[in-house]
Each structure stands twice: as structure tokens, then as C-alpha cells.
Amino acid sequence: MGLVARSLARGTANALDRRLSIAAAARRQASHVFPKHHSFFWGEFALYSFVVLVLSGVYLSFFFVPDTHEVVYLGSYLPARGEYMSRAYESALDISFDVRGGLFVRQLHHWAAVVFVASMVLHMCRNFFTGAFRRPRELTWVGGVALLLLGIFEGYLGYSQIDDLLSGLGVRIISGLLLSIPLIGTWLHWMVFGGPYAGEIWISRFYIAHVLLIPGLLIAIIALHVGLVWYQKHTHFPGPGAREKNVVGERAVPGFGTNTIANGLWVLAVLGLLAGAFQINPVFLWGPYDPSAASTYIQPDWYAGFLIGGLRLWPRAEIHLGSYTVPAPFWPGVFLPLVMFALLAAYPFLERWANRDWRHHQLLQRPRDNPTRTAVGAMGLTFYGVLFASGATDVLSATFDVPFELLVWAGRIGVIVLPPLAFMVTKRICVGLQRADRDVLERGAHTGVLQERPDGVYIEVRRPPGGADREGRPIPLDYGGARVDQRPATSPEPVGEEQQR
């Protein structure tokens, strides 16, 4: 049997090679070297979550009906029987209760979506704080920012089209934000909704954007993003033998290949665990959308939380310019996210310009070695974090028994005061860590062992990683950008009594 399979595989490969001459190219690509570090697997979480999203989404599309027509529910979920609802919401209930495996796949799709965006953010943080976006990889970075933005839109469209009461309120918010844009708002709203809110066309439009347009763009940009990483080679951390001019790591086959397949299977396993054990977006509990109904604890999925936080913190302030009005929600709801994403996309160019650094960089930096960048990142994350937390002021207020108004004011003050504070604190921490590294390299690692010198002075025994010279003085090492081993045990000879004896 094994023999048959092997000869079959050999036959197929030979046939392909004779027609396409792929053997040489395949051998070359199989020897492609990938540096290894656990954080280099984080971007793959997003990639494999996306694969799960496509597969589960295809299954859901067999049963979901993107239609606003009103029907009476007669399915098997008893608390909703006899209710009027859109065909879209009815089909979501059918998927949850009457389609085999439907509820699991729906939950898998939704968990994969929130983990997809979360792992993109984590991956982006790794690339930001290690300077991986520097020349020649600016295009990879900009592509990643585009993927994040598209991923957020994709998720939003996905949960909105179900037409439940929770997401319906989110559709109303987006409708309001579109209308708030000066000059073109009304036209934009008409483009999306085909008339006044909500109309009858929006679900089919959201649907086609969700299953065709944005996934197509995502696939194209992912291909570009991953292709660039392959073509330009992956960056690596400074370490033994790792320099600007080389790539140190494992070959694509079998080393990197088996690792990435294992990682992909783990992503599937974790998402499957979430989908099976934790209920997500129970649309049957939210009920069908009705413009006159509402509930407490209305939140978007986490990746849109910062937007709601901004809307909640922003004061009521309309600007009147002649006959034009700029409504208050325009600033936190449209202007702010545009600025945030523009800054994010422009960051590699801004840093290049600020540092006058036009060199190519293949080596990554440790966050502490570029304190300003790390501090800017911490500042941005703090700003984002305050907005994010403010998006859930109602849940926080009820859960921790803190008055709602207090949380709003804490958010308003925090969003201004905390980011600069985070900048200063992070910068000091980075400089402190740098000094600690230099101290170990120059004087040795701390052993915690005290010695009494003949003159009665107590000193700590240090073990310099570079060893000691004949006089017992530590030989200082240069800092190479790699992790400095602070543990005394693995360091070579100690400096002190033992050697002097």
C-alpha cells in the first residue's frame, strides 16, 4: 500500500515536472530559510483564522438569506414563535436551531472573526515594537494596516446583516455617522442605504460586500503581504551569526513547514474549543431589530469598541458654518478613526523622516533599544485603550458599581492625560533596561553572593559574561542588540576570590 502510494506520488510529481519544470524552483523554495522566534508565529494566527473564516463562511452562506422581507417565525426556537422578523434574521435562527451543526459553525465563524482581528493587532504590535516595518518593508506594513481596516469592516458587515436588535443599533450608528460627514454625508448615506434609513436594500448590499468584495480584497492583500515576506525574506533578531546581510533560521521544508502546519492546526483547535464551549452573539436572545426597541449593554464586537468609546466621551458640540452643520459625532466617529489609521499607515515614513534613516534593515530591534518608538507605541496603545474601555462604560458601571458619569469623566480626562504619561514612563523603563544590560556586560551578572574583602568592605560577586582578565577585572562586551543573559549560572568564570586564590 505504501509502495503504491509512493509510486503514485512519484508518478504525479514526474508528470508535473516534465510539463511545468517545477523541480528546480520547488527545491529552491524548499530551502528558503525562515528565522525562528515564537513571536513570528503570531501573524499566522490571523492567516489561519482567516482560512477558518472562509471555510465556515461558505457553509453559512448555504443557509443565510440576505433579505429584508418580513416573515412570521415558525421555527423551533419557542420564545420567538409567532414573531415578525426579517427573512435574514429568520434564516440566522434557522442556522442556529434547525441546521445540522449550524450553531457550532456560526459560533466558530464569529469566534474566528474576533480572534482574526485580535491576532492582527497582536502581530502589528510585534512588528511595530521591533521595528520590522523599516525599509525595505514599508509596503508590507501598509498592507497590514489595510488588512486590519478591512478586517474591522468585514466583521462589522458580518454581524450587522443578521438584522438582530443588537447589531441593528450598530447599523443605526453607522447610518448616523455617514450622515454626519459634512457636504457629502447625505450622498454617501444614499449610496449605502439606497434612501432613508434603513430601507430594504441594505442587507443585500452588506451581504455582497461581506461575502465577495471585502473577502476578495482581503485575499489579494494577504497574498501580497505574505508574498512580500517570502520574497524579501523574514527579518530576524540579532543573535549568534545573525547579521544584517544574512538570514539565520530553518528551511521551509521540513523545519518551518511542519511548524506552521502545527500552528495552523492549533488555531483550528483553539477556535473549535471556543465555538464549542463559549456562546457568542446569541442572536436569538437579542430578538429581531425594531427601530423603537432598545436594550442595555449595547456594545459592538471588541474591534469597534474604540469607536463607540470615542462617541461616548465626545462632548455635545455642534459647529455651524453658515448654512452647514458639522454634528458632534463626526469628530469621534469619522474624523478620529481616519486620523488614527492614517497615522498608523504613515508611521514607517514618519519614523524614517524623523531619524533621517534611509538604510535597509534586516535585523529587528528589541523594544528597549529604541525607547522613543516604544514610548510612542505605548502612548498610542494607551490612547486606544482608554477609548476601548470607555466603549463599555455601562457594563463597567454595573459590574463594578461605579457611577456611569464618573467613568465618562475619567475617560475624558484619561484620554488626554494618560497617553503622555505612558510615553514618559515607557521611555524611562526602556532606558533603565538598557542600563541594566550594559551593566551586566561591563561588570557582570549579579550573583547575590556577598564577599568580605580583606579591608572589611563587602562586595557582591559578579560574573561577567566576557570573563575576567589576569588581574581579575571583567572584560567588557559590546551590546549586540540581542538578549543579555542576566542569570549568573550560565555565565563563565566569576570575578572574585576564587580566581585570585
Place this chain on the structure above:
Amino acid sequence: MTRRVRHALLVLAALVALGGAYTLLVPAPQTASAQSGQAQIDQGRALYEQACISCHGSNLQGAPDRGPSLVGVGDAAVYFQVSTGRMPLARSEDRGYRRVPAPEFDPDTDQGRANLAALGAYIQSVGGGPQVPAETGPQLIGSDVGHGGDLFRLNCAYCHNFTGRGGILGAGRYPPRLEAATPEQMYTAMLSGPMAMPVFSDKQLTPEEKKDIIAYVLAVRGQNNAPGGYDLGELGPSTEGVIAFLVGLGALVLVAAWIGARS
């Protein structure tokens, strides 16, 4: 007279004698429902003077900075406030949230129900007001759950959440969660409009609609809510985001650390 007829009469007489003796000898149960009119009101007044008078005054007129007037609140308000443990307040600073009811007013005991009825009768006798429905328990649960859901989202979910998980009102006040509310308590709350809650009179929500709402609340709380696994407190996407990061991304980062450490 035939022998058969004589025997039948004898049996009949014996049965009548037995029944008569039973009704004479076995005492009637001493429940509150057996009390009538003035006796019940008097008992209620006695309870009022023990538990309520210090804040609501000797004639239900209320006391400044302590408690509101109870004239015209009706026994529906009494049943709701006292059976849910909101009243009597343990301390004057309490904000009147649901607590374990005082033992003498526990609606799960005969004595408690009798006392609640007596206290209600006394309050009802001064100024009237919305009344506790005659039906109890299962009789208060309607049949059209779907309609109840519609009404719940239109009238109640603004404060009590989609499935009765509470919410916020601002100024440090929180509408209660509905997990523990009994049909009687929900019904009397709708009738009497406690605290910040509006009154839903029978003209706004008919008794049938009230019962449908109660049926919906019972249908979507507790174990009925989570066909998809652990319900995460039903707080919506906030807790889902926490799980996505802590469990989902957390597990994946550990996996990557493990794969990255192997070579």
C-alpha cells in the same frame, strides 16, 4: 318498605352522621385567607406599626427625609416591595435593592404570605391603589411567548436588558436583574411602578400582555439561554472580547511559545 331501601337509608344516615361529625370535630385551618375584612386589616395595621411606621408615619403620610407617603400605593406595591426584601429597609441609607425578604414576610411560607396579605389589606384600606392579582404562580404565565418578547423589548429592555440582565440608569442607580423575580413580583412591579420604573396600568399593558411578558422573561433566563455553551454572563460583546483575548489569543500565544521553543 323493602329491605333494600331500608339498608340504603341506613347507609345514607350513617354517611350524613359521619360527615357531620367530621366537620364538627376537625377544626378549620387557621390561614390568613380564612380571615375576613376587618380582622385582616387589624393584623396588617399591627404589622405596619412594627415594621414600617418609623419611616412611613403613623397614618401612612410619610416622614420627611425618611420615607414617602403610602396613601394610594395599593397592595400591589406592598407585595412587590416587601416580598422582594426591598422593604423594610435594614438601614436608612440602603438604596432599596433586592434582598432576602424579612422572615415574617417570606412569600415562600404560609405565615409570610398571610402577613403580606394582611399588610397589603391594611395599606389598601387607606386610599386604595393597584391591587395584587387574584391569580398566582402558573396562572400568571401567559401563552404567547413571542408576543411577550416583542413587548419586553419595546417596554422593558431599555432598562432591564434583552434577557433581564439589568443595566444602568445613571446617578449610581441600577435597574435590577430579573433572574430571581417571581411571576407575582413581576406582575406587581408592572402594576405599581416601583422606584424609577414607570407604572404599566392595565390600559397600557393588558393583563394578558403582562402575563406574556412574564412568560418571556421566564423563557429566556437561567438554563434556557445557552444552547451554544457557557453564556458569559450574557453581557454581550464585552465579555466575548475578554474571552477572545484571554482564552483565544492567550492560548495561541502559549502554543506559539511552545512551537518556537522546539527545534
